[in-house]
Amino acid sequence: AGTAVAQDKITVATDTNFKPFSFKNDEGNYVGFDIDMWQAIAEKMDADYELRPMDFNGIIPGLQTGNVDVAVAGMSVTAKREKVIDFSYPYYKAGLVIMVRADNSDIGKLEDLSGKVVATKQGTSTIPFLKENIEAGVLDPTEIKKYPNITDAFLELRAGGTDAVIFDLPPLADYANGVGKDAVKLVGPLYMGHHYGIGFPAGSELRDPVNVAILELKESGEYDKIYKKWFGSEP
Ligand code: GLN
Incomplete structure (x- = not known):
């Protein structure tokens, strides 16, 4: 009780x-x-x-x-x-996923982010995830843009200032199925499965x-x- x-x-x-x-x-x-x-x-x-x-x-x-x-x-x-x-x-069970513009056809997984600009949210678990994978040689992005608010990364993606957003599945799915429908899409597997x-x-x-x-x-x-x-x- x-x-x-x-x-x-x-x-x-x-x-x-x-x-x-x-x-x-x-x-x-x-x-x-x-x-x-x-x-x-x-x-x-x-x-x-x-x-x-x-x-x-x-x-x-x-x-x-x-x-x-x-x-x-x-x-x-x-x-x-x-x-x-x-x-x-x-x-709650979650994980990380990649979001790209709807017309993108060359990014389908983490490895494809080499030579690309990637955006995510400052201070979140995506940052060490990217760092570890870069150190392990999995990907080599040209730049990682970090935003306090993930919605700014969504806008940057649509404006062409980043090639991909990588972050927690729930907010990305919410955007890709809602406001960002037709403009963006989710690609690839779920990375770093974890719990909240x-x-x-x-x-x-x-x-x-x-x-x-x-x-x-x-x-x-x-x-x-x-x-x-x-x-x-x-x-
Ligand atoms: N799940 C992510 C983390 O813990 C992001 C959380 C958030 O942005 N509120 O780092």
């Missing part, structure tokens, strides 16, 4: 622009899968919270300094991050009650309902 947490108000970092997990809708409210899931978790915990949307780049430092108590931001669980912050149980987890400062007492709440939401079917609302199908 909902575990009460002895804390006034939990400060919850989220991403300003990571559709469909956390983004601003036309009314100016932050909505998305992460927002709904956290709301359900907080209800289970009987906890008060305050959302703090910020650039993804600032979220891990924010947890490390204790500026925020929790981060729900489509955050990939990686070994490097697990050393400096704590993660909840995984709650909720982040905490190392040693946080919130992790256990949040994990209990995640399990409760999964067992009760509430998780599936929220999932269906944002992704259109059962997990």
